Amino acid sequence: MSVLVIAEHNHQTVNSATLSAITAAKQLGIVNVLVIGYHCEEVALSLAKVEGVEQVLVIDNHIYQHFLAETLADTIVPLTSHYTHILAAASSFGKNIMPRIAALLDVVQVSDVIAIESTDTFKRPIYAGNAIATLCTTDKIKVLTIRETAFEPAMMAKGNLAPIHTIQTTLTEKTNQLSRFIEQQLCDSERPELNNASVVVAGGRGMQTKENFQLLYALADQLGGAVGATRAAVDAGFAPNDQQIGQTGKIIAPRLYIGVGISGAIQHLAGIMDSKVIVAINKDENAPILEVADYSLVADWQEVLPDLLNRLKMGN
Template sequence: MSKILVIAEHLDGKLNSATARAVSAAAAVKPEAIDVLVLADNVDAVAASAAQIEGVSRVLTIARAENAHPLAAVLAPQIAKAAAGYSHVFAPSTTFGKDVAPRVAALLGVAQVSDVMSVEGSHTFKRPIYAGNAIITVEADAAHAVVATIRTASWPAAAASANSAPIEALSLDVALPSHTRFVELKQGKSDRPDLQSASKVVSGGRGVGSKENFEIIYKFADKIGAAVGASRAAVDAGYVPNEMQVGQTGKIIAPELYMAIGISGAIQHLTGIKDAGTIVAINKDGEAPIFEVADFGLVGDLFKLIPELEQAIG
């Protein structure tokens, strides 16, 4: 029978919702047990949140001062050691998961399965290739542990349940590398919803025209309570920081509502939004590729249409 170890992603003592999505993927394997592994310097708050996720059998914790910051070089040897006896190790396909999972796979001597979007069997999965233009079925060797990253946009977050899974502390004898050290974390601070987990996202593209003009995107997003994203063209032009980039080389998202404003719709961008519920496009070019995937489209000047939309919303 399968036993799955899900690696918890967290920051500042808060569990990332991507972890619950990875648990959903784990549940699809129909395993005997799903355990969540929390690595931190202070594990209590994160472990308590993980214990409430429906379907979780146990929460395992490794509390070490070296785990204060999520350095892949430091976490991977501990995860590989903790993975003994597990048939699968899952991590969300986020910046965190893409950083740590390949190292875990290398330490375990297996090939990683990336961006799992559906489970066809205990060792058979579907994942996107060619910027999402094709879906491939991959089969992992059943004789070895499966290390996989989970495409979070393809999975719903497992619900938080009333029951709490037991929390157990692990004590592992593992040597940690000293050549990698944490220096600092620079990230944008915002009161807006998190881009990767928001139910509504408003994104701006090259058509917005400038960093100053992007204020119209922020204002509209705040009006409807949405997170703000951007196309790669807008990021490359310096309108917004790169953590706002949506697409194949940015964030893969699945909001209920996605509004693409001044975005032409390059295939790399469409890859990042293909799982969105409703797509609304605003662009002055009626032939823009974005209209091929949009549920609703407005052709016209965004600087005239956005204020009109704001007035209509009231």
């Protein structure tokens, strides 16, 4: 079995979700990692140091400055013939390009894999995680996206450096006539990324206003964490869309999750179930989130949150 992992990066650093995909790949066979980007030497070098990576393939060209699905799929498909499995993280990057690759190869894709049972059998959540399906396929190449929270990130190996092979692209600027990049509006933040923060403080509609979310940011900063939100809170404009946690937002698994003013719709709970410790602060004692919380405090957040913040600031 030989596995190709499509790396996700910003041309300088590797996304941690790729390291989780490498861990999944190691359970399947020999792991090669493909880095496509522009001036992305650093990315290739850091992946060559990752335990279990046998080889890093690099395609470096200015046409890969932005990650357009059409360009990436046309680049990746011709490289897949030697592989039994093609993997990427189930992030917005992987979800965008992998089905395009699978369809061009005329093979099915298994999305959001949470466990590898064998080389052709995989587990994945369905119905927002309310059921787990075990699926198998006999397709010649298995295309999988890997849920980051289900696999530990692969570690850097000591002293070992996998060979790095550069491949020239056969595509030019003119190859892709279908799509064109215009701009990105990134939410720059000093805080850790929601996907892999060890502490996440999340707010729901119960926070009532965008201003009240400031208290959650203060709490997150005190704990070195990130801030997340429910769909209702994002829809109400309390937080930007990239902070949405849940079935259609981000799936997180922090060491500590604190949900404030969140009732706990199944779509939101689907995104936090793998958290190590769940704390819920809600004034409604029947809120569904209390059923999954390790520690619940039935209280109005306005009365207890400032106190919690002060106590943490004072080092208790």
